[in-house]
Amino acid sequence: xxxxxxxxxxxxxxxxxxxxxxxxxxxxxxxxxxxxxxxxxxxxxxxxxxxxxxxxxxxxxxxxxxxxxxxxxxxxxxxxxxxxxxxxxxxxxxxxxxxxxxxxxxxxxxxxxxxxxxxxxxxxxxxxxxxxxxxxxxxxxxxxxxxxxxxxxxxxxxxxxxxxxxxxxxxxxxxxxxxxxxxxxxxxxxxxxxxxxxxxxxxxxxxxxxxxxxxxxxxxxxxxxxxxxxxxxxx
Numbered sequence: 001x002x003x004x005x006x007x008x009x010x011x012x013x014x015x016x017x018x019x020x021x022x023x024x025x026x027x028x029x030x031x032x033x034x035x036x037x038x039x040x041x042x043x044x045x046x047x048x049x050x051x052x053x054x055x056x057x058x059x060x061x062x063x064x065x066x067x068x069x070x071x072x073x074x075x076x077x078x079x080x081x082x083x084x085x086x087x088x089x090x091x092x093x094x095x096x097x098x099x100x101x102x103x104x105x106x107x108x109x110x111x112x113x114x115x116x117x118x119x120x121x122x123x124x125x126x127x128x129x130x131x132x133x134x135x136x137x138x139x140x141x142x143x144x145x146x147x148x149x150x151x152x153x154x155x156x157x158x159x160x161x162x163x164x165x166x167x168x169x170x171x172x173x174x175x176x177x178x179x180x181x182x183x184x185x186x187x188x189x190x191x192x193x194x195x196x197x198x199x200x201x202x203x204x205x206x207x208x209x210x211x212x213x214x215x216x217x218x219x220x221x222x223x224x225x226x227x228x229x230x231x232x233x234x235x
């Protein structure tokens with residue numbers, strides 16, 4: 001799987017997203033600040049298609065409306081706005097059309113500046129994109145590859161919002177727990193992963209192991225210009 005899977009492209013010319021603190025939004029009126037933010041927001045350098053071709057099957061997705069924009073369109077977001085969710089869904093579906101035995105997990109786990117009407121709009125977009133490929137909620141133990149192939153299902157949607165209850169093809173977020181170490185220390189991360197891997201079998205769910213280092217405020221302050229990739233990846 002990939003983390004902040006959509007963030008291979010973010011728009012440094014757009015306003016800062018509603019996932020950021022008020023102080024950051026004020027600072028980001030300066031274009032240089034948005035350029036620096038981009039260095040810390042981009043966690044991937046491959047498009048959805050390229051990730052799929054490389055074997056990625058779990059996608060960590062965070063979405064938002066654009067404040068002030070007319071309509072109910074939603075965008076991927078990580079500090080700065082990414083592409084439209086609809087464009088990403090179409091790109092994934094195109095891959096699935098060409099590879100009918102491949103299965104993907106889409107984890108919609110953060111929502112910003114969205115009321116129920118935005119959610120219904122997004123959910124209908126998900127349904128329109130994948131249609132019969134969507135796997136309805138079932139006992140986790142039953143959902144094997146053979147089960148998916150027999151049903152001709154290819155997509156599991158995890159939706160971390162109460163509205164999942166209104167749609168049979170939306171799995172509750174608690175069926176895809178993703179414990180987070182929240183550390184810049186490799187040793188602490190490995191310890192955390194060992195502990196959570198040992199515990200996961202008891203829950204009867206799918207499971208995400210977040211093998212990632214997370215910058216703290218002081219990390220960003222010390223390495224402001226270097227960015228995420230050069231600070232926590234290339235070391």
